[in-house]
Amino acid sequence: MDKLLSVNDLRTHFYTREGVVHAVNGISFDLEAGETLGIVGESGCGKSVSMLSLLRLIPQPPGKILSGSANFNDIDLLSTSEDELRKIRGAKISMVFQDPMTYFNPVLKVGKQVMEPYLLHNDVSEKEAEERMFEMFAEVGISNPKGCAEDYPHQYSGGMRQRAMIAMALMCSPEILIADEPTTALDVTIQAQIIDMVRKLRDDFDMSIIWITHDLGIIANLAQRVIVMYAGYIIEEAYVKDLYKKPLHPYTIGLLNSLPRLDMKEKEKLNTIEGIPPVMYKETNLCPFAPRCQFAIDKCLNENPPLERFDNKRSVACWVDVETGKERK
Amino acid sequence: MNKKNTSDICLRVEDLVMHFPIKRGVFQKTVGHVRAVDGVSFDVYYGETLGLVGESGCGKTTTGRSILQLYEPTAGHVYFEGNDLTTMKKEDLRLARKDIQMIFQDPYASLNPRMTIAQIVGEPLKVFSIVKPEEIREKVKDLLQLVLLNPAFIDRYPHEFSGGQRQRIGVARALALEPKLIICDEPISALDVSVQAQVINLLEELQSKFNLTYLFIAHDLSMVKHISDRVAVMYLGVIVELAINKDLFAYPLHPYTQALISAVPIPDPVVEEKRRRIILEGDVPSPADPPSGCRFRTRCSIAQDICAKVQPKWREVKSGHFVACHFAK
Numbered sequence: 001m002d003k004l005l006s007v008n009d010l011r012t013h014f015y016t017r018e019g020v021v022h023a024v025n026g027i028s029f030d031l032e033a034g035e036t037l038g039i040v041g042e043s044g045c046g047k048s049v050s051m052l053s054l055l056r057l058i059p060q061p062p063g064k065i066l067s068g069s070a071n072f073n074d075i076d077l078l079s080t081s082e083d084e085l086r087k088i089r090g091a092k093i094s095m096v097f098q099d100p101m102t103y104f105n106p107v108l109k110v111g112k113q114v115m116e117p118y119l120l121h122n123d124v125s126e127k128e129a130e131e132r133m134f135e136m137f138a139e140v141g142i143s144n145p146k147g148c149a150e151d152y153p154h155q156y157s158g159g160m161r162q163r164a165m166i167a168m169a170l171m172c173s174p175e176i177l178i179a180d181e182p183t184t185a186l187d188v189t190i191q192a193q194i195i196d197m198v199r200k201l202r203d204d205f206d207m208s209i210i211w212i213t214h215d216l217g218i219i220a221n222l223a224q225r226v227i228v229m230y231a232g233y234i235i236e237e238a239y240v241k242d243l244y245k246k247p248l249h250p251y252t253i254g255l256l257n258s259l260p261r262l263d264m265k266e267k268e269k270l271n272t273i274e275g276i277p278p279v280m281y282k283e284t285n286l287c288p289f290a291p292r293c294q295f296a297i298d299k300c301l302n303e304n305p306p307l308e309r310f311d312n313k314r315s316v317a318c319w320v321d322v323e324t325g326k327e328r329k
Numbered sequence: 330m331n332k333k334n335t336s337d338i339c340l341r342v343e344d345l346v347m348h349f350p351i352k353r354g355v356f357q358k359t360v361g362h363v364r365a366v367d368g369v370s371f372d373v374y375y376g377e378t379l380g381l382v383g384e385s386g387c388g389k390t391t392t393g394r395s396i397l398q399l400y401e402p403t404a405g406h407v408y409f410e411g412n413d414l415t416t417m418k419k420e421d422l423r424l425a426r427k428d429i430q431m432i433f434q435d436p437y438a439s440l441n442p443r444m445t446i447a448q449i450v451g452e453p454l455k456v457f458s459i460v461k462p463e464e465i466r467e468k469v470k471d472l473l474q475l476v477l478l479n480p481a482f483i484d485r486y487p488h489e490f491s492g493g494q495r496q497r498i499g500v501a502r503a504l505a506l507e508p509k510l511i512i513c514d515e516p517i518s519a520l521d522v523s524v525q526a527q528v529i530n531l532l533e534e535l536q537s538k539f540n541l542t543y544l545f546i547a548h549d550l551s552m553v554k555h556i557s558d559r560v561a562v563m564y565l566g567v568i569v570e571l572a573i574n575k576d577l578f579a580y581p582l583h584p585y586t587q588a589l590i591s592a593v594p595i596p597d598p599v600v601e602e603k604r605r606r607i608i609l610e611g612d613v614p615s616p617a618d619p620p621s622g623c624r625f626r627t628r629c630s631i632a633q634d635i636c637a638k639v640q641p642k643w644r645e646v647k648s649g650h651f652v653a654c655h656f657a658k
Contacts, residue, residue: 187384192592217594258526260555270526
């Protein structure tokens with residue numbers, strides 16, 4: 001398959017009064033054309049920051065992208081000019097955020113805001129933009145598009161707002177849609193509506209999706225490939241089926257085992273991962289998960305394992321082979 | 330399920346109604362009511378966990394708070410060990426609350442930032458003069474140990490703890506008075522996935538140790554299924570279905586329960602591929618103006634004329650399995 005986006009050694013830190021937060025520590029991954037890539041991790045693992053960095057949406061200062069490249073159609077998103085990037089942002093790569101209430105301007109009508117990217121990126125009249133908006137509203141299942149376009153964001157329900165947000169992101173038929181926990185603030189039945197819709201849109205628009213979430217259930221349902229992040233590192237990458245069938249990193253294993261499942265017949269005690277995620281104030285020379293890891297060996301406390309690829313389709317950053325409990329050869 | 334005697338009932342809620350007035354204008358005239366809880370009845374037996382699930386705005390938290398008389402219910406009765414809390418004198422109610430404690434959703438908002446852990450956990454002991462003032466510290470240390478926190482932390486402030494640790498402090502405070510019933514209001518929804526399991530396991534251990542009774546309010550169906558003995562499903566201020574755990578998830582009778590269960594993603598791509606989702610149309614109607622008859626009818630796929638006219642009766646379809654739907658068999 002073709003590589004649509006290729007990210008290399010992305011590193012973003014925040015310089016705060018308390019110290020330097022090592023939010024993203026050199027991550028590399030590819031996105032293939034037409035695929036849905038899930039990025040999973042707990043709060044503070046760097047999943048949102050890494051995606052925001054790609055579009056240079058990190059407030060600088062305090063944030064700083066220290067290194068990395070992100071190749072998209074032969075343009076490096078991280079080093080290209082601001083003008084060039086602006087042509088891509090919202091047009092070829094769009095983003096949908098977690099809380100649509102804070103991303104819409106509360107004093108402008110929703111319709112006007114949804115039209116904005118289309119007017120900005122295309123040489124079209126307001127009339128044409130409006131038509132396109134109604135088209136998109138229908139696409140995302142907003143009934144009564146005419147009336148809704150005249151409403152303000154606070155008049156929308158949470159699910160509707162997220163639909164409008166997605167309509168806005170799709171106005172310019174993007175090649176990549178980055179979705180940052182778009183359903184986390186929604187109820188499960190509304191979440192099911194949105195995911196169902198995104199799945200249809202993905203095929204209609206032939207776009208690639210990067211879906212950020214902490215919910216391993218959504219990924220199982222939607223994505224083909226998944227990246228697991230911990231403390232600013234990618235610690236595992238695999239096809240969805242392989243990851244759930246046989247997770248290789250102790251953190252992924254712990255995460256999957258700590259989830260109660262709706263389809264479990266008998267009640268089982270939940271496995272837990274002891275401890276809490278690390279505070280990322282310093283460069284680590286040990287595996288960031290080692291202090292919580294039941295498989296940790298001496299080497300884990302002395303050297304941070306690199307993300308290593310094997311089988312040609314999956315990667316893991318761990319010194320230990322969890323099956324034998326010994327160091328991986 | 331064995332037939333329960335009245336002596337097994339710890340808490341009985343009868344036709345509980347909680348309406349909040351909507352006020353407008355200079356004179357704060359009441360122009361309507363938000364019917365947050367609109368006639369809810371259930372029993373909680375000693376030693377069991379009753380799960381109360383529903384989506385945001387369905388009235389589950391209001392139900393929990395009305396039981397404790399944190400709101401003064403509009404109508405209905407709440408019997409705790411046979412005594413009606415709604416008609417109790419203030420002082421009697423204060424004493425009764427000793428046996429009913431609450432764990433709150435947000436571990437950041439529910440602990441006073443200016444108090445140390447010793448003061449927070451010691452407060453109920455002081456208020457009810459359970460132990461001599463000079464013994465409070467020792468007792469607090471015991472409680473911290475009980476919730477697996479280091480007693481050496483006793484003089485620290487809440488901000489020095491992580492979310493999971495704070496929730497443990499909340500649990501320790503709730504346990505201080507050795508209550509019989511604990512109302513857990515979304516105790517884990519603010520926590521990271523890997524930490525949720527820690528708190529749930531703790532709650533389960535404490536329950537078997539002290540024979541506690543839980544009313545577990547949550548929107549996470551997988552977790553409710555894991556922890557509950559019986560489950561009640563709420564929709565727009567009413568309970569639509571109540572059954573023992575196994576029955577509810579294996580044979581849900583109410584169309585809303587069926588949709589809710591089908592909407593929860595399962596972290597397993599193989600299972601997900603085969604699952605069929607029931608996608609509900611539209612949003613939850615406003616509780617200020619609920620639909621006539623059955624409240625779910627506006628989103629229900631099997632709704633008939635009768636559903637708009639007659640509110641379905643709360644009936645026992647099978648032993649211990651209650652449902653409010655005209656067509657449930």
